[in-house]
Amino acid sequence: MKKFTLMICFSILFSLQIKDVVTGEEIPIRMGYLQSDIHQLACWVAMEKGFYEKNGANAQVAGIFKAGPEEMSAFAAGALDMGYVGEAPATTAVANRVAKATVLAQVNTEGSAIMVKKGSPIQKPADLAGKTIAIPGHSTVQDFLLQKALRKFKVDPKKVSIIVLKPPEMIGALKTDQIDGFIAWEPYPAKAQTMGVGQVLLTSNQIWKNHPCCVLIADDGFRKLRPSHVEGMVKAHVEATDFIHKFPDDAVKIGMKYTGMDEETVRTAMKNVNYTYELSIDGETEYVDFLSRLKYIDVPHAETFVNRFIDPGVLEKVVGK
Amino acid sequence: MRIADCEIKNNIIDFRDVTFVFEGKTPLFSDLTLSIEKGAFYLVQGPSGAGKTTFLRLITRLEEPVSGEIRFQDKPFDSYSPPVLRRSLLYIQQTPTVMDGSVAENLLMPFSFKNNSHLTQPGHEKLGALLREVHLEDVGLDDHAMNLSVGQIQRLCLVRGLLLSPEMLLLDEPTSALDRESAQAVMALIERLNVESGLTILIVTHKTYGQDRIKPRYLVIEEGRIEESS
Amino acid sequence: MKFDRYILLLILLILWQVLCGLEVIPTHLLPSPFKILLGLKDLVIIGMPPGHLLPNHVLYSLYRVGLGFFAAVLLGIPAGLLLGWSPGLRRITNPLVELVRPIPPLAWIPIAILWFGIGMKSAAFIIFLGAFFPILLNTVSGVLAINPIYFEVAQTLNAKKKDIFFKVLIPGSIPSIFVGMRIGVGIGWMTLVAAEFTGVRTGYGLGYMIMTARDIQRPDEILAGMLVIGLIGYLINGGLKACERRFVKWRA
Numbered sequence: 001m002k003k004f005t006l007m008i009c010f011s012i013l014f015s016l017q018i019k020d021v022v023t024g025e026e027i028p029i030r031m032g033y034l035q036s037d038i039h040q041l042a043c044w045v046a047m048e049k050g051f052y053e054k055n056g057a058n059a060q061v062a063g064i065f066k067a068g069p070e071e072m073s074a075f076a077a078g079a080l081d082m083g084y085v086g087e088a089p090a091t092t093a094v095a096n097r098v099a100k101a102t103v104l105a106q107v108n109t110e111g112s113a114i115m116v117k118k119g120s121p122i123q124k125p126a127d128l129a130g131k132t133i134a135i136p137g138h139s140t141v142q143d144f145l146l147q148k149a150l151r152k153f154k155v156d157p158k159k160v161s162i163i164v165l166k167p168p169e170m171i172g173a174l175k176t177d178q179i180d181g182f183i184a185w186e187p188y189p190a191k192a193q194t195m196g197v198g199q200v201l202l203t204s205n206q207i208w209k210n211h212p213c214c215v216l217i218a219d220d221g222f223r224k225l226r227p228s229h230v231e232g233m234v235k236a237h238v239e240a241t242d243f244i245h246k247f248p249d250d251a252v253k254i255g256m257k258y259t260g261m262d263e264e265t266v267r268t269a270m271k272n273v274n275y276t277y278e279l280s281i282d283g284e285t286e287y288v289d290f291l292s293r294l295k296y297i298d299v300p301h302a303e304t305f306v307n308r309f310i311d312p313g314v315l316e317k318v319v320g321k
Numbered sequence: 322m323r324i325a326d327c328e329i330k331n332n333i334i335d336f337r338d339v340t341f342v343f344e345g346k347t348p349l350f351s352d353l354t355l356s357i358e359k360g361a362f363y364l365v366q367g368p369s370g371a372g373k374t375t376f377l378r379l380i381t382r383l384e385e386p387v388s389g390e391i392r393f394q395d396k397p398f399d400s401y402s403p404p405v406l407r408r409s410l411l412y413i414q415q416t417p418t419v420m421d422g423s424v425a426e427n428l429l430m431p432f433s434f435k436n437n438s439h440l441t442q443p444g445h446e447k448l449g450a451l452l453r454e455v456h457l458e459d460v461g462l463d464d465h466a467m468n469l470s471v472g473q474i475q476r477l478c479l480v481r482g483l484l485l486s487p488e489m490l491l492l493d494e495p496t497s498a499l500d501r502e503s504a505q506a507v508m509a510l511i512e513r514l515n516v517e518s519g520l521t522i523l524i525v526t527h528k529t530y531g532q533d534r535i536k537p538r539y540l541v542i543e544e545g546r547i548e549e550s551s
Numbered sequence: 552m553k554f555d556r557y558i559l560l561l562i563l564l565i566l567w568q569v570l571c572g573l574e575v576i577p578t579h580l581l582p583s584p585f586k587i588l589l590g591l592k593d594l595v596i597i598g599m600p601p602g603h604l605l606p607n608h609v610l611y612s613l614y615r616v617g618l619g620f621f622a623a624v625l626l627g628i629p630a631g632l633l634l635g636w637s638p639g640l641r642r643i644t645n646p647l648v649e650l651v652r653p654i655p656p657l658a659w660i661p662i663a664i665l666w667f668g669i670g671m672k673s674a675a676f677i678i679f680l681g682a683f684f685p686i687l688l689n690t691v692s693g694v695l696a697i698n699p700i701y702f703e704v705a706q707t708l709n710a711k712k713k714d715i716f717f718k719v720l721i722p723g724s725i726p727s728i729f730v731g732m733r734i735g736v737g738i739g740w741m742t743l744v745a746a747e748f749t750g751v752r753t754g755y756g757l758g759y760m761i762m763t764a765r766d767i768q769r770p771d772e773i774l775a776g777m778l779v780i781g782l783i784g785y786l787i788n789g790g791l792k793a794c795e796r797r798f799v800k801w802r803a
Binding site: 381383404407408411412413414416418420421430431433434435436437478481482485 | 698701
Binding site: 067069072073076077089092093096097098099132137138139140158161162163164165173176178179294295296 | 578579580597600601602668669749751752753754759762763765766767768769770
């Protein structure tokens with residue numbers, strides 16, 4: 001009886017360790033992206049236009065997340081193979097050794113904005129002192145941008161009350177004066193505008209010009225097992241990004257489908273976003289520095305970390321072709 | 322002397338054609354007519370289930386007859402307010418019941434009720450005196466009432482009722498939990514109250530009555546009829 | 552020996568630490584007990600989010616629970632006494648109570664935010680809902696459990712309805728009321744954390760702290776936070792039990 005129980009215990013422990021070793025064309029690639037985040041339009045374009053299949057990647061949506069940190073938790077749990085996610089939450093998760101992932105390509109730069117109520121007395125960044133501003137979550141790109149803006153425009157962060165709301169809730173909260181402003185990814189700022197509820201206080205471009213925003217990451221374990229699939233995914237991403245520039249009207253339609261928002265909102269939103277796949281090492285270094293100063297992460301050697309975190313090799317191979 | 326004058330009695334309670342039924346059962350009493358004489362000493366007897374307790378409860382209005390009328394001092398029950406009736410007709414239940422608290426608190430509790438506000442609260446000497454009469458001299462006024470024995474609680478409940486100076490006492494098995502000595506003390510007190518203070522006494526008991534200072538009248542309840550005998 | 556009860560706990564802790572050390576249990580899924588203690592230290596010294604220290608989170612959460620719980624007591628006990636007292640009232644209100652009671656407090660969050668806005672009031676409302684029903688129902692059952700003879704004896708001794716209510720009904724239901732309060736505060740405390748997951752305005756609260764620890768990917772601090780929550784719940788329950796003992800002693 002004792003031996004039997006022991007065997008059961010060990011098999012349970014071991015089965016927790018065994019991962020899916022079997023590879024094959026048919027096994028889907030589990031992909032994640034952020035809900036209604038127009039930054040990640042390339043992902044939706046690739047799905048709609050069949051770029052994944054074309055490049056031999058059987059990509060399946062394994063999760064649609066309300067914010068970056070939640071998506072990174074899914075990576076930590078081994079539930080995703082690749083994902084479109086903000087660079088700040090990805091950095092935090094990997095630096096805190098909760099997820100093992102690598103950045104393979106950029107998805108967009110810029111594309112967020114701090115919104116205040118239409119007709120608000122908040123006219124300039126300094127007016128944010130003493131106000132309540134909503135962010136999608138801690139250690140999101142938007143959290144990062146807000147903190148950066150406060151320091152850039154010399155507002156004491158302690159004087160600003162930060163509240164965590166999911167972006168769909170932000171516009172309603174602004175309308176009913178629950179909050180004085182919010183910062184979110186497009187198309188939520190655009191929607192606040194087209195609804196007549198909000199106006200732009202600062203675009204992310206004004207906070208940090210050309211700042212990298214979303215990235216395409218891959219789980220390290222997945223990369224090791226199926227490198228050819230990884231390459232296919234990155235190639236599909238490159239093709240999709242090119243498509244957005246070549247056929248903007250088609251891209252707008254796809255954007256409308258996946259955000260459920262009207263054409264005016266989507267067009268306004270896309271104007272604020274720069275779709276590119278070119279990686280920025282400097283940008284990531286800035287993230288690491290700032291997140292360390294905020295005490296979100298503790299990285300002794302920023303350079304080593306950045307070099308390990310970003311791997312331009314796959315992109316170079318794909319674009320070179 | 323006219324015949325009519327011989328008929329005049331001093332009744333404290335009259336039953337006139339009283340019928341009582343427990344829901345869904347055969348009637349306990351049908352068209353019952355009897356009188357309880359003021360100042361008399363009655364023992365109520367009969368087989369178990371005959372309705373002895375119900376008889377007492379009808380008199381104290383804890384139960385209502387289905388038809389017929391019960392009168393107190395020759396006026397119908399309905400013409401009195403319930404507090405007046407209860408002050409005069411004191412019912413001491415078969416199950417001795419005390420509240421969580423000291424002996425004094427239990428004895429004096431009725432005096433905190435608004436309906437009894439016209440009564441003066443007795444002092445501790447009076448309480449002690451009454452306790453002695455029922456052989457509870459060993460019980461302190463500060464003792465926890467719920468720690469006493471069943472027999473002690475039974476006597477305590479009697480004392481509590483007596484403090485309200487009723488006109489009629491209805492007692493349901495008042496000595497069931499008592500030893501011979503205590504039972505005798507309790508009966509002696511009740512008899513004294515009957516003889517000296519004129520309290521009408523109605524006792525339900527299965528015990529035989531051994532004293533011969535008082536000649537009790539017997540009410541035997543059997544098969545829905547109540548017969549008086551000596 | 553007093554320490555017998557803790558032996559199982561100790562063995563589990565040691566086993567846990569060893570399995571983490573050998574990396575049989577991956578540390579990003581379940582940090583070791585030692586790491587959790589370090590996480591606790593970080594919560595106290597650095598705070599989560601950084602700058603928001605643990606003691607302040609505790610104070611804010613206690614305040615929210617206090618508000619909700621006391622509202623539940625103030626409404627639940629009198630309502631319970633009345634419902635216990637009157638079979639008619641019980642009959643009329645029973646369908647409503649049985650309909651609302653099974654709705655989990657958390658399901659009320661969107662409505663609460665709609666009615667009370669984001670902040671202290673909506674959180675206190677959620678907690679109130681969690682604590683109210685145990686208090687109400689335990690008070691009612693406390694009243695119904697009183698032996699009817701007590702009411703009859705009081706009636707026989709000429710008690711008015713008001714006397715019976717205050718001198719028989721209330722003292723008799725007190726043990727059940729305390730049970731209801733303990734259950735109520737327990738559920739209220741459990742509801743608090745989830746109620747704080749959304750809509751914390753001040754940036755302080757144990758639920759908010761855990762959510763932020765999740766955002767910033769610190770499972771050690773998530774578990775340390777859970778430990779603190781469990782500990783406080785344990786202390787609150789113990790505190791109420793002690794109150795109950797002292798109160799019952801005084802009465803007896």
